[in-house]
Amino acid sequence: MQFLQTTLIRIFYAIVLLVAVLVLNFSLMHLAPGDVADTISQSMGGADQELLDRIRSDYGLDQPFLVQLGRYIAGVLQFDLGFSFFYNQPVTKLIMERLPATLLLVVTAQLLALFLGVFLGVISARKPNGLTSHFVTFMALFGYAAPVFWTGILLLIGFSLHLHWFPVAGMRDVTISGGFWVHFVDVLRHLILPMITLASIFLALYSRLARATMMEVLGSDYVRTAKSKGLSQRQVVYKHALKNSLSPVITLAGLQFSAVISGAVLVETVFSWPGLGTLAFQSIIARDTPTILGILFFSALVVIVGNLLTDIALRLVDPRLRGRS
């Protein structure tokens, strides 16, 4: 019950935070020079002052700032993020088309980085001077040093252009037809390189932390107790020690969620992955304000939901956190 209650409190805070993000985004965009009327007139090849004024009054841009903000927030609460003149579509629809691709990339990359990172961390903690341990250290250095787009381009050249193992760009091959599994495999083939690229940034981070916490936990009293009970190595390490060393890694993964999203923008651009990242990139170039605002809102939403999930995961792993809010 306590668990449910604290979770509900968290959700409430998350909503408050989301509204704050909304206000901040809108205000910042409002401060920037240029508005929707400019965008529209540009796309029409220029317009005189009279036309600009008409557009402004049509879209309520001549209203006071607070009125505009109120309308925007009221709209968002009804899932209406405005209209993109650049794409000639409602922003909500635009984002909803792109969101699944981004979620797929972000979630699979995070999970890959987490599972592989923890696994490598555990192996290298058990043999601190072993081969895996040195590999983790090397990878950590590489992960920190190499820019994402560089890693991405390198993988593209190697595996797509030269070896032809994976497609070069996009998320699916439109020429393919078949049942669910055919499409599943197709998406998977497209997904692998961008996922690895995005995961590579975080893999190093997670495996190093997992290694450090695991080493500490393996020397703890309760691990000695577990050994004294005659449990197998596997149970001592993967049951008793692992569950205790997960919390720091999960916490870090939660903190990294926003970094994963911004990483996704770069990765999507490199691999032409049809997600929010490429959309963000294009709409910034086109100064498509409603779309940019919408994407910012959704990024915040994803980060907040990610943190909420992190919180729940942490409390599942560590019973001591369950009672606290």
Next chain:
Amino acid sequence: MAPLLEVENLRIELTTRDGIAPVIDDLSFTLNAGETLSFVGESGCGKSMTALALMGLLPDKIGRVASGKIIFNNEDLTQASDARLREIRGNDISMIFQEPMTSLNPVFTIGEQIAEVLRAHQGLSRAAAWAKAVELLDAVRIPNPKGRASDYPFQMSGGQRQRAMIAMALACEPKILIADEPTTALDVTVQAQIFDLLTDLRRQTSAAIILITHDMGAVAEMAERMIVMYAGRKAEFGPVDQIITHPRHPYTKGLISCVPHIVSDMTEERPDLIEVPGIVPSLKDFGQDRCLFASRCAYVTDKCQASRPSKKLFSNGQIADCWHAEDL
């Protein structure tokens, strides 16, 4: 009848920054079925190391059995494989640790931590192991055992955790229970309760107990024989009542007179409270060929500084490693 456990000339070496040090040097003793044998001695004299060696749990890469034998049921445990040791641990020989606050895993319920021993060694099903765990919690006198089994260690007091540890250690009815200062971290009233519990359980289970403690009162009450350790070596070994009434090693004498009530109970006279002056030598000096207690001893002679004392066996079963044992 052969003793249940026979330790012969055990030497345990620790690799430290100053080199290799014999943290246990030439230790021999026997433990009979059902008996309670007590280890006493100052902090750092190697009591826990001895216990860990018996369990095959010396700290990885730091400690190792350099020579000697640990014979349990005609099997030398120093030569046993890891798999064989895992069969024995928690099943034939189990251990209660010094720190109840950190010795239980914080992220699993008490019930699960007890039940998993039963599943590992007795092949019980989940449900059967859990039911047995609840019974065991009841046996160590935890109120409302059914409810408490689903509690996590952080929801329990130190005394309750130590009870849970005892339940865990006794789950498979071991032949030997090693209790390493089971009460040191607890407050005095709880200490007495834990000792009472151990005494009762011992009667019920007929397990032999190796009791490591600083509490001479508990030794006098619970143990038949005792070993006094000093700086990794055995100072004195023998029946508890004999040693307490007539210690043959100056260190034992000092230890006992630190605890006036035992002596007064035994001898009806109340000597002044005296302490053992000085401190234990540091680990790197443990291997020296001299009496390591010499620097603190009132009876010291040149011989003590020149060579390590040999065993003196007395007719009442007492053994003391002191050049002057007969004179005391």
